[in-house]
Amino acid sequence: MSVEAMVQKMIDDLTAALVDAVKHDKGNNAAGTRVRKAMQEAKAAAQAVRVQVQADKSA
Numbered sequence: 001m002s003v004e005a006m007v008q009k010m011i012d013d014l015t016a017a018l019v020d021a022v023k024h025d026k027g028n029n030a031a032g033t034r035v036r037k038a039m040q041e042a043k044a045a046a047q048a049v050r051v052q053v054q055a056d057k058s059a
Helices: 003-025 029-058
Strands: none
Touching: 003 029
16 A cells, blocks of 8 residues: 555544544543544554655665
8 A cells, every 4th residue: 555545544534533523522422432443543554654654765
């Protein structure tokens, strides 16, 4: 997967998490759990992008 595609997927996933963030702000605790999960996945995706960029740079 290209770095561009990886970043675009992160953007799409975070945009989808925005719906749950709004629900959480209104007091929905289950939505907060989903936001936390999305943030953990974003963290992992960001690390994958970093690894890919480093691999491309070293190649």
